[in-house]
Amino acid sequence: xxxxxxxxxxxxxxxxxxxxxxxxxxxxxxxxxxxxxxxxxxxxxxxxxxxxxxxxxxxxxxxxxxxxxxxxxxxxxxxxxxxxxxxxxxxxxxxxxxxxxxxxxxxxxxxxxxxxxxxxxxxxxxxxxxxxxxxxxxxxxxxxxxxxxxxxxxxxxxxxxxxxxxxxxxxxxxxxxxxxxxxx
Numbered sequence: 172x173x174x175x176x177x178x179x180x181x182x183x184x185x186x187x188x189x190x191x192x193x194x195x196x197x198x199x200x201x202x203x204x205x206x207x208x209x210x211x212x213x214x215x216x217x218x219x220x221x222x223x224x225x226x227x228x229x230x231x232x233x234x235x236x237x238x239x240x241x242x243x244x245x246x247x248x249x250x251x252x253x254x255x256x257x258x259x260x261x262x263x264x265x266x267x268x269x270x271x272x273x274x275x276x277x278x279x280x281x282x283x284x285x286x287x288x289x290x291x292x293x294x295x296x297x298x299x300x301x302x303x304x305x306x307x308x309x310x311x312x313x314x315x316x317x318x319x320x321x322x323x324x325x326x327x328x329x330x331x332x333x334x335x336x337x338x339x340x341x342x343x344x345x346x347x348x349x350x351x352x353x354x355x
Contacts, residue, residue: 174207175241179248179259220264250288277309284315293317
């Protein structure tokens with residue numbers, strides 16, 4: 172099975188928050204026997220959504236194929252001014268090019284949601300992604316991970332995800348890959 176890790180941040184550095192979370196998910200999915208690909212929005216070349224174009228941009232075709240081929244999605248986003256980054260929503264809007272498909276948009280795809288903020292409001296980003304996923308006919312998991320960024324990394328080794336959030340990410344991955352909610 173295939174998984175896509177949708178890094179909806181504009182951070183490009185592998186040591187950034189989004190880079191570290193993306194890498195954590197990729198490693199854990201590989202350990203679970205899943206192939207995964209990190210789709211980094213900052214490197215994607217996705218243009219502004221434009222319904223008047225007569226030809227779908229190549230970057231959009233590539234993104235659409237990756238999203239459709241994946242069985243499981245993990246959407247990762249920072250909270251920007253009370254929501255997900257506008258460029259992330261723009262990228263998801265491009266899935267409109269699949270409207271004529273037999274199974275359009277993200278029909279029946281499973282989506283795990285992660286959002287981080289410096290304060291306590293990351294759930295606002297989760298709620299936005301949940302609405303968008305449902306609008307695209309996907310199935311958001313009944314467990315998501317709103318992250319308080321100052322607690323995300325281990326205090327003794329700031330290059331590692333803290334045990335608090337590693338446990339939550341592992342649970343999200345487990346639910347997505349097994350379709351079961353169990354104690355881990």
